[in-house]
Amino acid sequence: MSLIEFGTPGRVTAAADTTGANTGNLTIQFKPTSQGIWLSQFIIYHMVLENLTLGAQAKIVLNANTYGYFGPATGAGREWFGALYMKSGDELDFLFNQASSIAKPWPALTAYVIYDPDLPGNSGQA
Numbered sequence: 244m245s246l247i248e249f250g251t252p253g254r255v256t257a258a259a260d261t262t263g264a265n266t267g268n269l270t271i272q273f274k275p276t277s278q279g280i281w282l283s284q285f286i287i288y289h290m291v292l293e294n295l296t297l298g299a300q301a302k303i304v305l306n307a308n309t310y311g312y313f314g315p316a317t318g319a320g321r322e323w324f325g326a327l328y329m330k331s332g333d334e335l336d337f338l339f340n341q342a343s344s345i346a347k348p349w350p351a352l353t354a355y356v357i358y359d360p361d362l363p364g365n366s367g368q369a
Contacts, residue, residue: 304335
């Protein structure tokens with residue numbers, strides 16, 4: 244397996260929840276195809292959250308299943324290193340405990356991606 248750097252599709256900024264799971268609060272929705280990732284399978288190896296408010300907390304949801312939690316935030320940013328295996332139809336959500344009426348800037352997520360070009364559906368897709 245030879246992994247290739249995709250880079251980042253850009254920042255995803257929190258918005259008023261539209262998932263129905265966090266009504267009235269801020270939610271970040273990371274949807275690969277909406278972010279321009281047309282790979283059938285890939286790995287998020289690094290994530291950065293910015294513009295956090297002290298004390299902010301979030302439930303992290305992957306495809307309607309609890310993936311984890313973080314918080315309370317002790318600084319304006321947080322980052323993760325690891326391997327989060329994803330498919331193009333997956334969705335990663337950060338459900339914040341902050342009302343969507345809080346002052347901006349709102350939290351933002353930047354994900355960094357690598358992929359295997361030899362997997363079916365990955366060749367020529369990046």
